[in-house]
Amino acid sequence: MEGKYSDDQIGRARVKDTPELEAYYKELETLGAGALWTVANDIEPWEPRTSSIPMLWKYDDLRELVLKSSELVTPEQAGRRVVYLVNDKRKDVSAAVGWLYTGIQVTRPGESTSAHRHRASALRFIMEGSGGYTVVDGNKITFEVNDFVITPNSAWHEHGVAADGKTCIWQDGLDIPLVNALEANDYAVYDGKQSLNNPVNYSPLTYGSSGLLPADKVWDKPYSPLFKYSWKTVYPALLEAAKVNDGSPFDGILMNYSNPLTGGAVMQTMGASMQLLRPSEHTKAHKHTGSFVYQCAKGKGYSVIGGKRFDWKERDIFCVPSWVNHEHVNLSDTEDACLFSFNDLPTINALGLYQEREYTENNGYQIIEK
Ligand code: 1HN
Numbered sequence: 001m002e003g004k005y006s007d008d009q010i011g012r013a014r015v016k017d018t019p020e021l022e023a024y025y026k027e028l029e030t031l032g033a034g035a036l037w038t039v040a041n042d043i044e045p046w047e048p049r050t051s052s053i054p055m056l057w058k059y060d061d062l063r064e065l066v067l068k069s070s071e072l073v074t075p076e077q078a079g080r081r082v083v084y085l086v087n088d089k090r091k092d093v094s095a096a097v098g099w100l101y102t103g104i105q106v107t108r109p110g111e112s113t114s115a116h117r118h119r120a121s122a123l124r125f126i127m128e129g130s131g132g133y134t135v136v137d138g139n140k141i142t143f144e145v146n147d148f149v150i151t152p153n154s155a156w157h158e159h160g161v162a163a164d165g166k167t168c169i170w171q172d173g174l175d176i177p178l179v180n181a182l183e184a185n186d187y188a189v190y191d192g193k194q195s196l197n198n199p200v201n202y203s204p205l206t207y208g209s210s211g212l213l214p215a216d217k218v219w220d221k222p223y224s225p226l227f228k229y230s231w232k233t234v235y236p237a238l239l240e241a242a243k244v245n246d247g248s249p250f251d252g253i254l255m256n257y258s259n260p261l262t263g264g265a266v267m268q269t270m271g272a273s274m275q276l277l278r279p280s281e282h283t284k285a286h287k288h289t290g291s292f293v294y295q296c297a298k299g300k301g302y303s304v305i306g307g308k309r310f311d312w313k314e315r316d317i318f319c320v321p322s323w324v325n326h327e328h329v330n331l332s333d334t335e336d337a338c339l340f341s342f343n344d345l346p347t348i349n350a351l352g353l354y355q356e357r358e359y360t361e362n363n364g365y366q367i368i369e370k
Pocket of ligand 1 (some may be wrong): 080101105122159172174176
């Protein structure tokens with residue numbers, strides 16, 4: 001490489017191998033040591049570097065196989081009856097992109113899972129069915145299609161579907177690869193089913209209405225007290241915002257699910273958003289750090305990710321790896337399109353690692369500076 005990103009310049013490692021140096025490296029190796037200049041250029045990329053590739057998982061292809069899992073194993077046998085989505089380049093860490101995991105879970109009417117907890121945080125986005133519920137730290141929460149539910153780190157949780165409900169399918173999102181990479185995960189099984197600490201839907205009924213917060217409650221946890229964000233309030237909120245906002249040139253009308261007490265992300269490590277692309281909207285391309293998993297909640301369109309086009313429609317899931325250029329297009333000229341996404345931005349931001357760059361003809365390539 002030449003120019004700005006050339007390694008043949010002062011400040012980069014450019015030592016040429018000699019027999020004497022090679023012998024020296026071998027000697028260091030026997031002592032559990034090494035010469036930094038042999039690895040420096042690799043461990044110090046000029047720009048953020050991802051090992052994930054953009055991928056799209058078509059729901060039409062997966063749905064039958066997901067349902068089939070409910071004939072093959074029970075939730076008791078499987079623990080979690082989930083088909084997980086794995087990035088071709090992240091199989092070693094079971095990640096869909098970067099350090100994020102995602103999967104599709106199916107639960108039949110009358111079924112429920114055992115209760116457990118883990119240090120990793122989890123979230124769910126409901127894809128189909130009715131009568132589904134989750135119990136988070138003794139709070140039972142019912143959910144419907146396109147609702148977003150959180151299971152913060154170390155919260156006991158279990159899920160189920162009412163006997164008179166319809167088979168539920170939802171997307172799970174976890175930071176498990178991240179927490180494992182940090183060597184900080186743990187897991188515990190609850191003895192039996194959780195007893196309910198509060199009336200059903202206590203959390204959304206207490207914390208989920210129009211910016212009002214209960215004056216008599218103290219909440220001292222580092223995550224949102226609101227465990228469910230309902231599509232029936234989220235979608236109208238996007239439409240209202242769209243009436244008076246242009247939105248972002250890169251994302252359209254993008255709203256973050258937030259902790260109503262802080263305005264910040266719903267959990268410590270992962271954030272989530274819902275975005276609305278107006279009819280025929282075609283966003284500008286940009287790239288930023290952070291890994292993203294999307295699910296189309298409504299409509300149809302495509303995204304260009306890393307120069308490749310991925311066509312999506314309702315329930316399709318795709319990912320955008322860190323520092324990969326992407327733009328989104330709503331293919332309908334009459335209907336809006338909505339994309340749910342979750343990400344590791346709270347981690348990226350807390351560590352001071354966020355950066356963003358608008359795509360220009362030049363920055364996809366190397367800039368030659370004289
Ligand atoms: C988990 O606890 C659930 O509780 C789903 O439904 C998927 C994937 C990896 C690790 C834990 C659940 C999971 C998971």
